[in-house]
Amino acid sequence: MVYIETKMLQTEKEDVISLSKDIQEILERSGIQNGILTVEAPHSTVSLMATTDHGYRVCEDVREELKRLVPSRVDFKHEESPDDAAGHIKSGLVGTSVTMIVKEGRLMAENKRGILLLEYDGPRRRMVHVCIVGE
Numbered sequence: 073m074v075y076i077e078t079k080m081l082q083t084e085k086e087d088v089i090s091l092s093k094d095i096q097e098i099l100e101r102s103g104i105q106n107g108i109l110t111v112e113a114p115h116s117t118v119s120l121m122a123t124t125d126h127g128y129r130v131c132e133d134v135r136e137e138l139k140r141l142v143p144s145r146v147d148f149k150h151e152e153s154p155d156d157a158a159g160h161i162k163s164g165l166v167g168t169s170v171t172m173i174v175k176e177g178r179l180m181a182e183n184k185r186g187i188l189l190l191e192y193d194g195p196r197r198r199m200v201h202v203c204i205v206g207e
Contacts, residue, residue: 073205088188107206110202159193
């Protein structure tokens with residue numbers, strides 16, 4: 073069985089948003105008990121990350137460290153705007169999809185890792201696609 077659902081959300085500049093509860097609710101609606109779940113954000117200045125999802129401080133650390141690693145600057149060769157160009161690079165480095173294993177209707181990593189959406193531009197209306205394949 074294949075189940076696909078799209079979630080829409082509104083972001084703000086440099087948001088870090090936990091999608092963990094939303095993804096679990098989508099998984100429950102799918103009825104799939106065992107399989108693979110993939111989350112994809114089809115945007116060039118957004119990333120998805122699977123990491124610990126225990127509070128705002130994790131989100132702060134992720135946001136600040138990515139700004140340090142790839143700062144906005146005016147000398148990017150493909151500059152549309154300093155923030156936009158930096159966002160393209162961050163998105164490429166971090167990635168735009170996350171895949172996790174589903175067992176007995178739950179994400180196997182649910183108590184260890186969550187799924188975060190990282191916005192490098194914004195404010196924007198974004199979509200996230202969830203595809204679950206299994207039985």
